[in-house]
Amino acid sequence: MATPEELTRAVHLALGSEPRIGVAHHPIRLGMEWGDLVMEGEVEDVAAKKLALERAAAIPGVDRIIDKLRVRPARKMTDGQVLQHACDALLGEPAMQHIGVRVRDGKEVRDLRVAPPGSRGGTLEVRVEDGVVTLDGDVGGLGAKRLAEVLVWWIPGVRDVVNGLGVDPREQDNDGEMAESVRIALEKDPLVDAGSIQVATRHGVVTLTGAVPSSEQRHIAEMDAWYVWGVDRVVNRLQVVH
Template sequence: MTGEHDILEQVRKALRSDPRIRPTAGPIRLSFAPDGALAMEGEVDRLAGKKLALEAAARVPGVTGIVDRLRVRPATPMGDGAIRDAVRDALLEEIVLADCTLRVRTKDGIETVREPPDPHGEIVISVEDGVVTLDGEVAGLGQKRMAGVLAWWVPGSRDVVNGLGVNPPDVDSDEAITDAVRQVLEKDPLLAAESIAVTTHRGVVTLEGFVPSEDQRHMAEDDAWAVFGVDGVVNRLEVRP
């Protein structure tokens, strides 16, 4: 038990040492699951804070696995039904997903929202306690990434579990991640992305350039973290009003 106590103290120290990890409902709660994995539970203010908290904990010696129960404070509180409908509408409007069958899971079962004549993939949307889960299978990583980002952009989303399979299997690369992040930054209607440069090395995305406000600096970082396959984000953006 002493070993577990020491590990928990080291994780708490790591979480406190990064000012970008900002819990919003008390300290992040830590415990060990029966299988020995570290369980992390609580709420943070941004997607970047969630990812950084998980990274900080994973670097502590003795942490062999993590049960992620961290949630992001919603920009706008929404009920599960409203979140589900908003995700549904966002996916329906996205041209990249136009050939995918869309279904939603409700209390009454699974409802089909769209079924193209010649579908290439299927996405099933469900929401519980603000957590959006995407199940099914799509035809490429580009579709998987875009569906996940659109789910994160719904202001009531507290977490997104992107369980979409890719068939046929799609080989990932730094170049593909860079292209995906650029596309997401340019697509974000709240972000002025024309002066942002994106590079990727071994899954770590670096953002450089200029944005007009600190809020947009944070927004660009969160957008990059929302892209499936991104293992880290280095934010070198400068604010130039």
């Protein structure tokens, strides 16, 4: 059985072997706490965060990870500003009009929208602490759970999203469901021309093919896929056609 020092050394080497994680510029602190691996630090983007967790989880002997990794925000915002943007995004999304929205600010809990009578949309609760948005409650489908997370990730001051939303009634996840959620995210992003992008998903790996008019859109489309809950890796095969 590996010692804690041997485990953290193996994880450190695995993280360094993935250029997207960028540990040279964004160091990740590793430690062991009651047999669990603790990962802490600020990474460049959600892709680096997910790849770091994936590489660490693949190391034999790493059974559980305490995730304290945060994403460098595109813009500094207060928790109050992030919370307001999150509420505006969730309340303003037409596909989520049947879902109740509740906000937790400190000890105060307020209903911003009550689910319509007879609706099975459920109710979600949003709170923000140190730039980390937590989504709790139950919603009526995996599509809503995933869309809520994408909407929150689009806020420039967000450092992480903890998606604790349950799905009631329970719904079996599959590749098609995940691919559809990625397609919806791309279609709803005003910065992406999603018409010529194809999405394929297999076991948490999303592959994007097709053409986009710029390198910027190619990058944005990839990040939209990374924002979707359950996506472990994105293979970006989009071609830039001017």
